[in-house]
Amino acid sequence: xxxxxxxxxxxxxxxxxxxxxxxxxIRKAMYDQPKYEALEVSDFFGDRRSARPLIEGTVxxxxxxxxxxxxxxxxxxxxxxxxxxxxPFEITMADLERGRERYDIYCSVxxxxxxxxxxxxxxxxxxxxxGYHSEKLRDxxxxxxxxxxxxxxxxxxxxxxxxxxxxxxxxxxxxxxxQRSQFASIxxxxxxxxxxxxxxxxxxxxxxx
Amino acid sequence: MLMSSQLFTSxxxxxxxxxxxxxxxxxxxxxxxxxxxxxxPYVRYTKVRREQPVPFxxxxxxxxxxxxxxxxxxxxxxxxxxxPPTQTCMNCHNVMWNESPMLEPVRESWAxxxxxxxxxxxxxxxxxxxxxxxxxxxxxxxATCHGRVDQMPLTWKExxxxxxxxLECHRDPAANVRPKDKIFDMAFDPASLSREEREAxxxxxxxxxxxxxxxxCWICHR
Numbered sequence: 001x002x003x004x005x006x007x008x009x010x011x012x013x014x015x016x017x018x019x020x021x022x023x024x025x026i027r028k029a030m031y032d033q034p035k036y037e038a039l040e041v042s043d044f045f046g047d048r049r050s051a052r053p054l055i056e057g058t059v060x061x062x063x064x065x066x067x068x069x070x071x072x073x074x075x076x077x078x079x080x081x082x083x084x085x086x087x088p089f090e091i092t093m094a095d096l097e098r099g100r101e102r103y104d105i106y107c108s109v110x111x112x113x114x115x116x117x118x119x120x121x122x123x124x125x126x127x128x129x130x131g132y133h134s135e136k137l138r139d140x141x142x143x144x145x146x147x148x149x150x151x152x153x154x155x156x157x158x159x160x161x162x163x164x165x166x167x168x169x170x171x172x173x174x175x176x177x178x179q180r181s182q183f184a185s186i187x188x189x190x191x192x193x194x195x196x197x198x199x200x201x202x203x204x205x206x207x208x209x
Numbered sequence: 210m211l212m213s214s215q216l217f218t219s220x221x222x223x224x225x226x227x228x229x230x231x232x233x234x235x236x237x238x239x240x241x242x243x244x245x246x247x248x249x250p251y252v253r254y255t256k257v258r259r260e261q262p263v264p265f266x267x268x269x270x271x272x273x274x275x276x277x278x279x280x281x282x283x284x285x286x287x288x289x290x291x292x293p294p295t296q297t298c299m300n301c302h303n304v305m306w307n308e309s310p311m312l313e314p315v316r317e318s319w320a321x322x323x324x325x326x327x328x329x330x331x332x333x334x335x336x337x338x339x340x341x342x343x344x345x346x347x348x349x350x351x352a353t354c355h356g357r358v359d360q361m362p363l364t365w366k367e368x369x370x371x372x373x374x375x376l377e378c379h380r381d382p383a384a385n386v387r388p389k390d391k392i393f394d395m396a397f398d399p400a401s402l403s404r405e406e407r408e409a410x411x412x413x414x415x416x417x418x419x420x421x422x423x424x425x426c427w428i429c430h431r
Contacts, residue, residue: 031334
C-alpha cells in the first residue's frame with residue numbers, strides 16, 4: 001500500500017517538474033528572444049542602452065548633410081553667407097497645411113494656436129513665450145525661425161530631435177502665414193476680394209443674370 | 210515475470226486503468242489550468258497601473274492639450290511609437306516644477322546622461338510583428354487599442370492583446386475604422402458613424418482585407 005502511494009506521489013512529482021517547467025521556460029524563451037526590441041534595456045553595454053549612439057565624428061551612410069540652405073538655413077546673398085531669406089523648396093498649400101498641423105503639435109502648447117504666446121503651458125507658469133506678431137519677429141527671415149527650432153533660443157529647448165528638417169521649414173512657413181494674417185495690408189484684402197468675386201463668377205455664372 | 214505476478218494481481222487492472230485515466234485527465238486539466246492562468250488578465254497586467262520610475266500622468270499632460278505626437282514622435286512613420294527621451298521632459302520641466310521631488314529621477318537622468326528605465330506596459334511576444342504606422346495611417350485610432358490614455362493617471366494596458374483580438378479586427382476592419390482627422394481624438398467613438406460610412410472609409414483608405422489576407426499567419430508571424 002505505502003509502495004503504491006509513494007509510486008503515485010513520485011509520478012505526480014515527475015509530472016510537475018518535467019511537465020510544467022519546460023512548458024513555461026520554452027514559452028518564455030520564445031516570448032523574450034535574445035534580440036533587442038526598440039529601446040530595450042541591454043546588460044551588455046555599460047550605459048544599458050541597446051540603441052547605440054553614433055560614434056563622435058562619424059556620419060551615417062546617406063546622412064551627409066551637404067545642403068547648407070536646407071540644413072543650416074544659410075544662403076549666399078551678394079557674396080555673403082547669410083541667414084536664408086528664401087525657402088529651400090517651394091512651399092505649396094499642402095506644405096502650409098502640414099506646417100499648421102506640426103505647429104499645433106509642437107509649438108502651440110507654449111506659443112498659442114494663433115501665435116500670441118498664450119499657450120496652456122505658459123498659462124500654467126512656464127516662462128512667457130513671445131508672440132510672433134512683434135515688429136522684430138515680423139521682420140525676421142525664414143532662416144531665423146528655422147534656426148530657433150533647430151538650436152533653441154534662450155530658455156526654449158531645441159526641437160531638432162522631435163521635428164524633421166522639412167517640417168521645420170513648413171512650420172516656419174505657417175508662422176509667416178500667421179503673421180501675415182494678423183497684419184494683412186489693404187492690398188492683401190483687395191487681392192482676396194478680387195479672387196473671391198472671381199471665383200463666384202466662375203462657380204455660379206447664371207446667378208448674375 | 211515472477212515479480213510482476215506478485216506485485217500486480219488481476220484486480221489491479223481496473224486500478225491501473227483508473228490511475229491512467231486520472232493522470233491523463235488530471236494532467237490535461239492541470240496544463241489547461243496553467244495555460245488559463247498564464248493567459249489571464251491578472252498575469253498579463255491588463256488594467257493594472259504599472260509602477261514607473263517617475264509617476265508620469267497622461268491625464269495631467271493631456272489636459273494641457275499636449276498632442277500624443279509631441280512625445281510619441283514616430284507613431285505615424287514607424288513601427289515603433291517611441292518613448293520620449295529625457296530631453297523631451299526637460300523642454301518644459303527645465304522651468305516648470307523644477308524642484309518637484311517627483312521629477313528628481315528626470316533631473317538626475319538629465320545631469321548624468323543615463324536613460325530613465327520605464328516599465329513596459331504593452332509587450333507583445335517577440336514572435337509577433339506589430340507596426341503602428343500602418344494602423345494609424347489606415348484610420349485606426351489610438352483609443353481603439355489603448356483605451357482612454359488621456360484619462361490615465363498611471364498608464365495601464367486596456368486590452369490583453371490576445372491573438373484573437375488582433376484577428377477580430379483584421380476580419381472586419383469596418384467595425385473600428387474612423388476618419389483620419391480623428392486618430393488622435395481620444396473621445397471619438399467609431400460607433401458614432403453608421404456601418405455604411407465606415408465601410409466607405411475602408412474603401413477610401415484602401416484597407417486590403419479581401420480573401421482573408423489580413424488573417425494569414427505571416428502577416429503577424431514573420
